[in-house]
Amino acid sequence: MLDAIGVASVDELFSDVPDGVRLNRSLDLPAGRTEDEVYTHLAALAAKNVHADAEVSFLGAGMYDHYVPAIVDSIISRSEFITPYTPYQPEVSQGGLQVMFEYQTAIAELTGMDVSNASVYEGPSAMAAAAYLAKIETGRDHFIVSSAVHPQYRQTLATNAHGYGAEVIETSIGADGLTDAAALASAIDQRTAAVFVQNPNFFGGVEDLGALTEAAHEAGALVVCVADPLTLGVLAPPGDFGVDICVGEGQSLGNRLDYGGPSFGFFAVGKKLIRRMPGRIAGETTDVDGRRGWVLTLQTREQHIRREKATSNICTSQALNALAGMIYLSWLGRRGIVEIGELMLKRTAYAREKLAAVEGVEPLFDAPVFREFAVRLDAPVKTVLAELAVHGVNGGHPLGDDYPEHENGLLIAITERRSRKQIDRLAEGLAAAIATAKQTVGAEA
Amino acid sequence: MQAERAVTIFEKSHPGRRAAMLPPLDVPDRDPADLLPAAALRKRAARLPEIAEPEIVRHYNRISRRNFDLDSGFYPLGSCTMKHNPKLHERAAALPGFSRLHPLQPAERAQGALELMWNFEHALAEICGLPHVCLQPSAGSHGELAGLLLTRAYHEDRGEHRTKVLAPDTSHGTNPASVTMAGFETVKVATNERGGVDLDDLRAKAGEDVACLMLTNPNTLGLFDENIEEIASIMHDVGATLYYDGANLNAVMGISRPGDMGFDIVHVNLHKSFTQPHGGGGPGSGPIAVSDRIAPYLPVPRIVRDDDGRFELSTNEPKSIGRMRGFQGNFGVFVRSYAYICSLGAEGLKAASETAVLNANYMLARGREGRVGKYLPVQFDRTCKHEYVLSAAPAKRELSVKALDIAKRLLDYGYHPPTIYFPLLVDEAMMIEPTETETPETLDGFVEALEKILAEAERDPEFVQNAPYTTPVRRMDEAAAARNPVVTQDLDALS
Numbered sequence: 001m002l003d004a005i006g007v008a009s010v011d012e013l014f015s016d017v018p019d020g021v022r023l024n025r026s027l028d029l030p031a032g033r034t035e036d037e038v039y040t041h042l043a044a045l046a047a048k049n050v051h052a053d054a055e056v057s058f059l060g061a062g063m064y065d066h067y068v069p070a071i072v073d074s075i076i077s078r079s080e081f082i083t084p085y086t087p088y089q090p091e092v093s094q095g096g097l098q099v100m101f102e103y104q105t106a107i108a109e110l111t112g113m114d115v116s117n118a119s120v121y122e123g124p125s126a127m128a129a130a131a132y133l134a135k136i137e138t139g140r141d142h143f144i145v146s147s148a149v150h151p152q153y154r155q156t157l158a159t160n161a162h163g164y165g166a167e168v169i170e171t172s173i174g175a176d177g178l179t180d181a182a183a184l185a186s187a188i189d190q191r192t193a194a195v196f197v198q199n200p201n202f203f204g205g206v207e208d209l210g211a212l213t214e215a216a217h218e219a220g221a222l223v224v225c226v227a228d229p230l231t232l233g234v235l236a237p238p239g240d241f242g243v244d245i246c247v248g249e250g251q252s253l254g255n256r257l258d259y260g261g262p263s264f265g266f267f268a269v270g271k272k273l274i275r276r277m278p279g280r281i282a283g284e285t286t287d288v289d290g291r292r293g294w295v296l297t298l299q300t301r302e303q304h305i306r307r308e309k310a311t312s313n314i315c316t317s318q319a320l321n322a323l324a325g326m327i328y329l330s331w332l333g334r335r336g337i338v339e340i341g342e343l344m345l346k347r348t349a350y351a352r353e354k355l356a357a358v359e360g361v362e363p364l365f366d367a368p369v370f371r372e373f374a375v376r377l378d379a380p381v382k383t384v385l386a387e388l389a390v391h392g393v394n395g396g397h398p399l400g401d402d403y404p405e406h407e408n409g410l411l412i413a414i415t416e417r418r419s420r421k422q423i424d425r426l427a428e429g430l431a432a433a434i435a436t437a438k439q440t441v442g443a444e445a
Numbered sequence: 446m447q448a449e450r451a452v453t454i455f456e457k458s459h460p461g462r463r464a465a466m467l468p469p470l471d472v473p474d475r476d477p478a479d480l481l482p483a484a485a486l487r488k489r490a491a492r493l494p495e496i497a498e499p500e501i502v503r504h505y506n507r508i509s510r511r512n513f514d515l516d517s518g519f520y521p522l523g524s525c526t527m528k529h530n531p532k533l534h535e536r537a538a539a540l541p542g543f544s545r546l547h548p549l550q551p552a553e554r555a556q557g558a559l560e561l562m563w564n565f566e567h568a569l570a571e572i573c574g575l576p577h578v579c580l581q582p583s584a585g586s587h588g589e590l591a592g593l594l595l596t597r598a599y600h601e602d603r604g605e606h607r608t609k610v611l612a613p614d615t616s617h618g619t620n621p622a623s624v625t626m627a628g629f630e631t632v633k634v635a636t637n638e639r640g641g642v643d644l645d646d647l648r649a650k651a652g653e654d655v656a657c658l659m660l661t662n663p664n665t666l667g668l669f670d671e672n673i674e675e676i677a678s679i680m681h682d683v684g685a686t687l688y689y690d691g692a693n694l695n696a697v698m699g700i701s702r703p704g705d706m707g708f709d710i711v712h713v714n715l716h717k718s719f720t721q722p723h724g725g726g727g728p729g730s731g732p733i734a735v736s737d738r739i740a741p742y743l744p745v746p747r748i749v750r751d752d753d754g755r756f757e758l759s760t761n762e763p764k765s766i767g768r769m770r771g772f773q774g775n776f777g778v779f780v781r782s783y784a785y786i787c788s789l790g791a792e793g794l795k796a797a798s799e800t801a802v803l804n805a806n807y808m809l810a811r812g813r814e815g816r817v818g819k820y821l822p823v824q825f826d827r828t829c830k831h832e833y834v835l836s837a838a839p840a841k842r843e844l845s846v847k848a849l850d851i852a853k854r855l856l857d858y859g860y861h862p863p864t865i866y867f868p869l870l871v872d873e874a875m876m877i878e879p880t881e882t883e884t885p886e887t888l889d890g891f892v893e894a895l896e897k898i899l900a901e902a903e904r905d906p907e908f909v910q911n912a913p914y915t916t917p918v919r920r921m922d923e924a925a926a927a928r929n930p931v932v933t934q935d936l937d938a939l940s
Binding site (some may be wrong): 005006012013014016017020021022026028030032033035038039043045047050053059061071073074079083086093094096099102104106109110118123124158159160164165176206208209233234247258260264287292294299302303305309310314316317320323326327331332334340343345347359378385417420 | 448450451454455459462463465467468470471472473474475477480481482484485486487488490491492493494495496498501502503505506508509510511512513514515516517520522525527530533535536538539540541542543544545546547548549550551554556558559560562568571572574583584585586587590591593594597617618619621622623624625626627630631640668669671673674695698699700701702705706707714716722723724725726727728729730746766767768769770771772773774775776777779780783784786787788789790791792793794799801802804806807809810811819827828842852853854856861862864877883900911915916917918919920921922923925926927930931932934935936
């Protein structure tokens with residue numbers, strides 16, 4: 001090969017790299033290892049983690065322990081799906097493009113929106129992307145966000161908004177645990193580009209979306225709703241309330257927990273916003289022989305065509321994770337999406353009542369909840385959680401770091417994998433752990 | 446089977462069929478209407494497919510065969526580094542200790558994940574020659590946005606208001622798009638006759654209002670900019686930061702490091718140089734490595750290690766730009782890329798880059814002869830790095846066959862085409878990146894295919910203009926798709 005090139009050594013191919021910027025030593029990294037050695041090393045690291053099969057976990061707050069059917073793993077591990085690049089050559093990418101089209105159809109149907117893109121990174125950055133769309137659509141630069149929206153979504157929005165000089169205004173939560181509609185409405189004015197709510201909200205509360213959208217639309221602002229797709233077999237879709245942009249986290253649809261990623265974000269809008277939507281979109285068309293097929297369409301929105309005038313910088317997103325989501329939705333099907341929603345709804349109601357009866361536990365709020373709910377403990381929450389963990393139960397996510405006013409608040413997530421027996425075990429465990437914690441505190445005092 | 450008419454899974458739906466069996470109700474039955482307000486309840490069913498498991502499996506397996514994929518064929522897509530995706534990585538990422546780990550699991554019960562991330566951060570820091578790494582960004586363009594927000598925070602902290610970001614006219618489209626999203630204005634820098642940054646133009650544009658220069662080195666022409674030290678000094682003299690678009694890092698691992706070139710911020714595309722499978726458009730991951738002066742502003746959470754060797758996630762970073770996304774980033778991608786670094790080690794990574802450059806130069810040399818040399822000359826005739834850019838302008842002029850036509854005909858020969866019409870600087874550009882995981886026979890085969898296609902074009906240009914012929918579909922009417930977007934299935938028409 002060197003002869004064909006006309007050089008004497010591989011080093012000669014790097015003669016244009018100036019001496020001053022050459023490393024001229026080995027990288028300070030361990031030597032290469034065999035496949036077996038690397039696997040053993042990684043397996044040892046994995047064994048240091050307590051994963052969701054090693055305890056009964058009520059952790060949620062954005063990602064949930066749902067069962068992922070084996071067909072998801074089987075299909076997404078096919079070389080034909082996992083190893084192609086983005087489908088720039090439609091003639092040899094019909095599989096991936098058709099998946100995008102099916103996925104877009106499913107997301108639009110679930111959310112009640114007109115159109116969906118083919119995925120964005122994950123939930124929080126999806127909301128930030130919605131804000132950017134609202135900014136370029138309205139030409140305004142104020143974002144009004146309910147404090148009942150997931151803290152990480154709000155933080156991600158704030159990071160992004162600072163870049164282009166937009167202001168983020170957070171509004172209060174009512175005593176019932178829902179967005180304070182009056183406070184939200186009074187924060188809206190002619191500078192408001194968009195209003196952001198989540199349903200169910202961070203505390204599992206089911207919001208009155210109709211009331212929340214009205215004031216925003218009167219002021220010419222867009223409404224962005226963060227939704228949990230797995231509740232939408234039971235909950236009215238955001239599109240029914242005139243929401244302009246519906247986004248959210250797709251992990252609950254057939255994706256792994258993966259310590260937080262990769263999953264996917266979904267992004268759906270009303271028709272009038274389609275030409276400002278970020279990300280890939282597959283569109284149906286025909287080939288020269290009249291055969292049905294799909295292409296990446298409306299690419300004049302995108303960075304590789306429009307550069308600094310693009311509506312977003314997104315390029316690689318989460319195609320394989322969206323495929324997992326589509327397989328999962330096909331598996332669940334028209335009836336399954338309702339059944340899983342109702343099961344979660346009924347178990348959430350059961351769990352909230354069961355826990356409310358435990359000495360030292362009371363519901364934090366009284367609004368209707370779905371799949372998640374918050375309680376207040378009459379003991380230091382982290383001490384109680386540590387005690388529960390000893391008994392193989394992960395009691396949920398403590399609220400104090402994000403909501404200092406709820407220092408001993410605890411967010412508990414329910415999925416179809418959390419049985420009545422396990423909920424009862426949580427109730428018993430909490431009773432014992434709270435009693436122990438109070439004794440300890442008493443003894444220390 | 447490939448040429449059969451496409452049918453969607455919604456069209457295969459049949460009332461009453463299903464796949465999922467859910468757990469039975471084990472708590473008191475309640476009417477949803479008693480638990481939720483009436484207005485909150487869905488009134489019209491979500492029309493998801495009704496289909497049994499065997500049919501779901503067949504559906505997706507059949508349509509998968511209408512994809513070209515890296516495991517089946519050569520994929521010399523310039524700037525995308527389509528190297529082999531080792532299968533060990535999928536097995537490792539699927540370990541329940543990783544794949545079933547909840548992101549909010551308290552740090553004391555996620556020590557293995559944090560240790561992996563810590564080790565991985567340090568490996569990337571060494572490869573980039575910059576001491577601090579944040580793994581959070583989700584892809585290259587997300588890393589760019591993070592880097593520009595860091596640049597903004599750095600200047601703001603010094604009380605400076607800078608509005609412009611310089612980027613060469615050869616840069617990736619994500620660069621200027623990210624600049625706009627970070628609230629800056631892009632100023633293009635010209636390319637010189639050697640394919641590098643035009644230093645006079647750079648000097649003229651480098652002023653106190655410039656926040657940053659974004660550069661890829663080797664650049665998108667596959668050329669190493671020999672003036673990199675001078676470029677860095679021009680930018681540092683005006684107080685700007687230097688951003689390295691790591692899309693082309695595969696050319697220089699273990700040979701030359703962005704930090705040593707003078708860059709402050711680098712993003713690394715784990716789905717390029719570090720073997721994360723591209724998944725048909727993601728997931729990827731775009732960690733950033735930064736210099737000391739940028740470190741205080743890095744996104745949170747940060748991984749910290751205490752004196753006892755215990756890892757924690759810290760959000761207590763007062764100057765941080767904040768959070769770029771949910772949780773800790775695309776951890777599953779970190780597992781794969783970390784496994785890759787462990788497998789190759791220091792020498793292996795260097796050998797990978799050397800072989801990538803050897804392969805590209807070999808293909809370039811093979812293509813200097815014959816019809817390829819005549820109709821598809823290389824634009825800047827130098828030693829290239831991991832990729833090179835041909836111009837099909839002579840083919841267009843003399844044979845009436847464009848870069849697009851040649852790309853489409855390559856599909857009939859069983860190859861994925863190169864990146865075409867990028868960089869914009871080169872007329873009828875064809876950007877070829879073979880990667881290190883291809884054999885000389887494969888590289889020869891590709892050059893021979895180009896030669897044959899050009900011979901076909903000499904005989905019958907129309908034949909090439911109408912390619913492809915053997916693919917699941919032929920050329921698509923993209924204009925019609927954009928004019929009248931059909932982006933969801935009309936479910937009303939099915940019911």
